[in-house]
Amino acid sequence: MITVSGISKSFKVAKRTSGVKSAFKALFRREYTEVAALNDISFAIKPGEIVGYIGPNGAGKSTTIKVMSGILVPDKGSCSIMGYTPWLDRVKYVQNIGVVFGQRSQLWWDVPVIDSFDLLRDIYDVPEAEYQENLKLLTETLDLGDLIHTPVRQLSLGQRMRCEIAASLLHSPSILFLDEPTIGLDAVSKIAVRQFISRINQEKGVTIILTTHDMNDIEALASRILLIGKGTLLYDGDIGTLRDKYVDETADGSSSIEDIIVRMYKEYQIT
Numbered sequence: 001m002i003t004v005s006g007i008s009k010s011f012k013v014a015k016r017t018s019g020v021k022s023a024f025k026a027l028f029r030r031e032y033t034e035v036a037a038l039n040d041i042s043f044a045i046k047p048g049e050i051v052g053y054i055g056p057n058g059a060g061k062s063t064t065i066k067v068m069s070g071i072l073v074p075d076k077g078s079c080s081i082m083g084y085t086p087w088l089d090r091v092k093y094v095q096n097i098g099v100v101f102g103q104r105s106q107l108w109w110d111v112p113v114i115d116s117f118d119l120l121r122d123i124y125d126v127p128e129a130e131y132q133e134n135l136k137l138l139t140e141t142l143d144l145g146d147l148i149h150t151p152v153r154q155l156s157l158g159q160r161m162r163c164e165i166a167a168s169l170l171h172s173p174s175i176l177f178l179d180e181p182t183i184g185l186d187a188v189s190k191i192a193v194r195q196f197i198s199r200i201n202q203e204k205g206v207t208i209i210l211t212t213h214d215m216n217d218i219e220a221l222a223s224r225i226l227l228i229g230k231g232t233l234l235y236d237g238d239i240g241t242l243r244d245k246y247v248d249e250t251a252d253g254s255s256s257i258e259d260i261i262v263r264m265y266k267e268y269q270i271t
């Protein structure tokens with residue numbers, strides 16, 4: 001369903017130096033450095049999988065999600081998702097995916113949530129019956145109630161995140177990219193979001209790629225982990241194998257997933 005082969009991506013960043021003289025010089029001649037965000041990344045994901053995409057800050061997780069969702073064009077490599085190249089066949093491709101960036105909103109800030117939902121229905125050209133059915137189901141399962149009639153700016157973070165997730169699923173996508181969907185949520189909201197993710201995966205067979213720094217998300221949802229560090233894919237496998245490899249014998253074999261990940265980051269020297 002998803003094949004990513006040898007993807008690399010660098011960003012050109014303007015060098016910033018301090019001092020008036022340097023700032024003046026930069027007006028005429030800018031100097032740039034290259035940041036290698038992704039270096040030869042390859043993996044494949046089967047339909048119905050939930051894959052946890054983890055790694056420390058700046059590792060390249062969001063950049064990968066942006067490439068896979070067609071927002072960024074890589075410098076090298078190929079990506080085939082449901083037969084589409086995301087950045088080439090964008091209009092048709094986005095009908096098949098939902099994307100949630102925990103740090104950004106796809107909802108219109110000043111109007112009631114339902115207005116953004118209606119706009120998304122029009123953008124994705126969702127048939128009215130399908131839209132109403134999805135809206136009802138999402139409102140019930142994400143407990144949206146009156147929230148959909150409230151302007152987004154009046155919602156708490158947890159309430160907004162539930163609305164964001166609903167917004168990403170109104171057009172019945174087969175693949176859902178979730179970039180830190182539980183960031184900043186309280187324990188109750190986190191559990192609600194996790195339960196919902198698990199439910200749409202089991203009941204609707206939605207394939208899910210989840211980036212998170214919360215290892216409890218990973219433990220609750222993902223049977224497979226992709227670990228990225230400094231733009232390079234370092235591990236692709238299940239949590240059980242990681243546990244066996246990184247379990248701390250001195251801690252009576254009961255290391256938490258957080259301890260295991262910290263040990264793994266240390267071994268790969270990516271912290």
Ligand SMILES: Nc1ncnc2c1ncn2[C@@H]1O[C@H](COP(=O)(O)OP(=O)(O)OP(=O)(O)O)[C@@H](O)[C@H]1O
Binds near residue numbers: 011036055060061
């Ligand atoms: N638009 C951009 N311009 C310049 N550099 C960028 C840009 N986007 C990302 N980068 C750089 O690419 C690298 C990977 O960033 P990315 O956002 O993919 O990391 P991440 O794993 O999602 O990190 P985090 O967990 O902190 O969100 C970082 O060094 C970052 O500074």
